[in-house]
Amino acid sequence: MKKMHLILLIAIAAAITILISYTGNLTTYETIASAKQKPGKFVNLIAKLDTKEPVQYDAVKDPNFLTFTAIDTLGNSVKVVYHNTKPTDMEKSERLVLKGRMEGDHFECKDILLKCPSKYKDNPEAAEKSVAKGNM
């Protein structure tokens, strides 16, 4: 089965090449401090919304402009600009995964992934909170 062996070899080589080239495209999860070290590099920032700072969004003026401040567990914060509509529930999210790159003084965000408490809806605390709220 010489021909078949050759084809198998080619297939394996192709798979390995593709997967190795894929690793070149992969990005990393970063904290705000480490993202600031890598300006211009596409990263995934794990942070949350700084509720003390204003969230600027006005669909009348511009439905594609949102800016807010993100803060991470280490206490660093960064201004984020997102050229899209404001995700519903952003204020309620407990964690944000911000995909984009640092550009100058701010983080230019291409995509926001919200981690809402509902993701963990079977969590007793969440249920307890929700019931407590209903009773008040």
Next chain:
Amino acid sequence: MHYNGEHLLPGQIGHFFSILSLVASLLATIAYFKAARMNDLLPDRKGWIKLARTAFFVETISVLGVFFSLYYIIYNHYFEYFYAWNHSSRSLQFKYILSCFWEGSEGSFLLWSFWHCVLGWILIKTSKTWEAGVMTVISFAQFCLASMLIGIYFFGYKVGSNPFILWRQQMPDIPIFSDPNYLQLPRIAEGNDLNTLLQNYWMVIHPPVLFLGFASTIVPFAYAIAGLFKKDHTWIKTSIPWAAFSGAILGTGIMMGAAWAYESLSFGGYWAWDPVENASLVPWIVMIAGLHTNLIYKSTGYSLRTTYLFYILSFVLVLYSTFLTRSGILGDTSVHAFTDLGMNVQLLLFVLVFFIPAILLFIWRYKNIPALHKEENTNSREFWMFIGSLVLFLSAIIIAAKTSVPVYNKMFGTNIAPPEDPEFSFNQVQIFILIIIGILTAVTQYFKYKSSPQGYFSKNIVWPTVASLIVGSAICIWGNIHYNKQGIGFLVAIYVGVYAAIYAIIANAAYIWLVLKGKLKVAGASVAHVGFGMILLGVLISSSKKEVLSWNTTGIAVFKKDKKEDPAENITLFKGVATDMGKYMVTYVKDTFNTVDRKRYYEIDFKAKNGNEHFKVYPDIIKNNKGMEGFSPNPDSKHYWNRDIFVYISSFQQNDQPDTATFRNIGIKPGDTTFYSNGILILNKVQVNPEAQKDKFKNGETALFLDMTAITKDGRRYPLTPGIVLNNNELTNYPDTVKAQSLIVKFNKVSNPQDGKLEIGVKESGAITDLVTLKVYEFPMINILWLGVVVMVIGFFMSIYQRIAPQIFSKE
């Protein structure tokens, strides 16, 4: 303490059945295994089989018992059970009751288990001497699934998650349980509701079909294991219709999920290479590869080893996908995985307990599996079919490897994240797979098994090839495919892909006439291949020609200068104001709240500027539940035969505050200019009884209208014509508004007729700006994709029928 209003019996019955199902499936496994190890002729064997069947019968009854107990609890809103409370509500529409089952992990395991029972009985009836071996595997899978539902602690480890647990047992520390009447508390009595995204008709049918697809992958697997065990490879004929069934049902289930994503999720499409989607696609691809190697073996004797491997892997990959989607490991990468129930170890064991023995058995028996040592002919069908299967398998491995990144992160503590453009990283590889598979799908049937006679292939393939080149060129030249986002190389690949897909369609359709001479009875494979080619073509065209229609051209969005790219895909619409959106004028007409499905529907009116089209779409939003604030949008589409206009509300703002602003009176003369907060107002001239306003006054009345222009700071101009109508002494006022500017202007009076001095009232109000932002896409030719799925599934069932009909009818 005694609690009022609780119904403990259904839960006790349900839990009893859960445990009975665990015991019965274990018994069935042992009895079938005993029988499988015996020689077919031993008299004891019959006794074991009988015992095993009885156990499997009890198992089936138990699964049904669990199912109906849970159904009874949810149907009657017994919210003392956490599962019922957490997944349903009193105001939920009846048709979604079943969806409550599969919102939770436990209910979907139950569904899976139910299908295993159904398949199990079909196998008991049909598999004859294979029953013992095959049913050992299935009973054992039932045992594993049953263990997921018991929720009992063994040595400190929680095994399974019991859907019948009372809320107060699950979370005894919540203070409300000190109240004997806690069930009457409003938040409890109403229920936590079904996740709004699942309140969609696709979600009623997609999970049962998908889980039948998942469940069906066990049949070829079970035959393979039984075959390895008995060193008997004669099962391969029986497995072909089963593998085809699995391909049809799993394929349908996956595409129903895609239809759900397309219709109810605002991802902007039907496929996003989301890990959850990939996790069910990969076993399908491997199953299809296995089906083809199985066919090769049946006709030629080649590829038996690969068939074993693919059938084993297809089922194991289903288990792996269960692990991925239910362990919570995808948390950061997927938008719709199940929540973590704290059963990760058990889920991992579920994968390994099948994978490790199966693969060890395969390696151990490898030398024993017959293989031909003569090389396949390059002009034989099996050669090209094998290449196709290999390429499919390769594609599955690549998708699986990429999807498993969160698993590596967990294992090695790395923090690798998906690439910047995750969809493209899949597409750029899979497009080449598509090209190869498309071409192989087209040509392979034109070879004969073993060896094609000289000239046979080229004689038949000529016309389909020529026709495909013509049609493909026509599409590429006049099809306006200009997908340049990823550079010219990718665009060329798309063009080649279109040729390949067209080739697959035409060559397989032609095969039915050229070679099969129109005998549709044996054309199942060709029909399925035509459908598959249509899927490929639909994917290529609808994705590469997907167009954003809602480019913000209104000028309402004025971008910051530092902007490099322009993802301004959202357009803002003010209620009642026609807004320019490319070739359409779009108006947000009104919104209405439907109390039955609790959705707010927005009527959006589309009018083509060239006057040829006029339609309305009704995207809606539904208020989130489960403690989430805000709303989820559901898209709506206008379907044409050749394209879809796909619309969803990306954000909205409703103004229900009372209007507290007052009119500010300003004296003005024609030609004068005055200010408002966001620009200037010009009074051009005063018109007496103007033609344009004829509908507002009758003969004999005097009408005065002001021709005015509002010019905003950024230079946009809006016309305004406030006016008054005099009828003897009665005065009617017609104010005019610029909604986009929240501006109302009315004509108060003529203050001084001599010098033409007038008084106008200007009000700037927040109360008139009901607005929505829309995203609008056009998906051309998406119907080819959906139709392709239907054709492919028909083809699968034709070939299943063709294979099992002789068996069925010969028996009678």
